[in-house]
Amino acid sequence: MIANTKQQAVLNAIEENKNLEGPLLPILHRIQNDLGHIPSEHVGDIANALNLSRAEVHGVITFYHSFKSEAHGKHIIEVCRAESCQAKGGRAIEAAVKAKLGIDYEQTTSDGAITLEPVYCLGNCACSPAIKIDTQIYGRVTEESLSDLIDSIKAGQH
């Protein structure tokens, strides 16, 4: 059942975008949006539909930081590591979030709730330091506000 749903999501994404010029990124974005990752077992479907090799599609998926081959946690916390945030204490924020969650970048908490990822600039440099939780950006983050945000995620309030 789950396999069928996945297959369907992949086929839908292909069908919707295959007539675009340069359709591969729009297809991958759509699958990633719907499934949270791009299942390796369906790389062949995408390759066939676009007359590409599996290697080419795999190459694209692994080149871009956005595209994931494995499912991630229910929520994603992205912490900005770039210079403006560094100048405003971003490195302490990075350390605090890792300590609070007990994980490093590109890891997921054992309960599957939160995946931690680095990000290089959210364009929120005038309100540094910045983090992003799922689709929402937070500026002027402090260790306290960060801790509260994580607690609210854990309590299912995010």
Next chain:
Amino acid sequence: MTITVYVPQDSSAISVGADQVAAKLAKLDDVEIVRNGSRGLFWLEPMVEVETDLGRVAYGPVGVGDIDSLVEQDLLKGEQEHPLSLGLTEEIPFLKKQQRLTFKRAGIIDPTDLVSYQTHGGYVGLKRAITMTSQECVDEVKESGLRGRGGAAFPTGIKWQTVHDAPGKKKYIVCNADEGDSGTYADRLQMEADPFGLIEGMTIAAIAVGADKGYIYLREEYPHAHLRLNEAIEKALAANLLGDNILGSGHNFDLEVRLGAKSYICGEETALLESLEGKRGVVRAKPPLPALEGLFGKPTVVNNVLSLSTISIIFEAGAKAYADFGMGRSRGTMPFQLAGNLNQCGLVELAFGVSLNELLNDFGGGSASDKPLRAVQCGGPLGTYLPESQWGIEMDYETLAGTGGVLGHGGIVAFDSSVDMSAQARFSMEFCAEESCGKCTPCRIGATRGAETIDKIRANRDRHANIALLESLCKTMEGGSLCAMGGMTPFPVKSALEHFSEDFYKEPVSSSNAGQTTYQSSGSTTEISIDSIKKAGTSS
């Protein structure tokens, strides 16, 4: 009487609570909330404005908890007794001292209200362009002196001429909206606050070079800009300002937004084109120039968001009016973006030639912490770190280049005296290792070796030899990389070494917190013969 209250829908304003403020204000009686873009005075966000007989008055930064007291003290009448009162918006010194051209509508209008856009000069430029020949359009851009605002500063008119003269029926306009440089946010602000400005500029570009299809390659990190652009494109289509036979001119132009996928290198124009074609974002060798063989091998204009948005202003006001601003070969205005440890971070659009000191102190209000400013990185992650002795320089392309620095996309990130410049240098190498497309060896491998070498320097292992090795590595990267990623990563590294060398000679720090890195610390890396690397470095 209904009172108009403005609360920005800019993503920075939202990141500090603008949505909650807007929701609470919307519950008041006789209030109409307009979600404008931001004026770019970000330290005051969320900045609420109230329409009064005298003009718009501002309050900020407004938290949800401030609203009751603001209303009690007659916010809706524009009273200015509350501690958050800022007076007439246009009179706020940070804004009043600016010369806003590209950003003249930012924060003033509802971003996707076409009528509002047109009452503020919108589509005057396009209407003028359709009465001109394509060559006259190109000449207008040349006369304006506009140079690419993405960072490379290539004359826009010359690029357009090349595409205009290129044979073939199919041509493209591509907007580079992959604003990945840290410390920059002008593209984001522009797209969120005034998306029609960009759309109009791209339409004029299409008419000038004979293109009928355009793409905006937008970084995925900007979801609000994505929504605004798509909404604006839809409205422009409905008003026949895009699509077939635009305003009866016989010109056709379709525009589509494509999302990137978190890859810094895709801000490099040839990597961007590869990505749009659905490939890995690997840099192409030039020639052929994208102007001749660009997207899908067709002649393509690739311009930055600000360059294209400025086109609509140039066509509205005339090339000469624009060229009257600026100095030397840097004509017009530059949107500087203040970031990092400053009291007043925000967008400052001024004619070229303002000094860095003025930007840091008069606009930025100096250090935001109790420590003095020490280093300023200009021009994004590939820009140099400038020490205080260089803050008197005038900000234009040539002057900065003369100091070995770059103006780039206009990002200015200030650090106070707590900064460890050897850690910053290490980060530059680490960032390059993370984001290199992998095509050129000096960039792909050199960046990793560079980070390791800086670890050794920090750990006081063969310090002098490793500093010499790092300098040699920088030289190899600069000379042996196709694009700015490998070619300019050495800029911040070398400037840190040159101006802040004391930071490389400190007592060793433990490897566990060396830049808080996800990379292997020096202790676990394989020993490499310094001589062999030196040899490799100098032979290329």
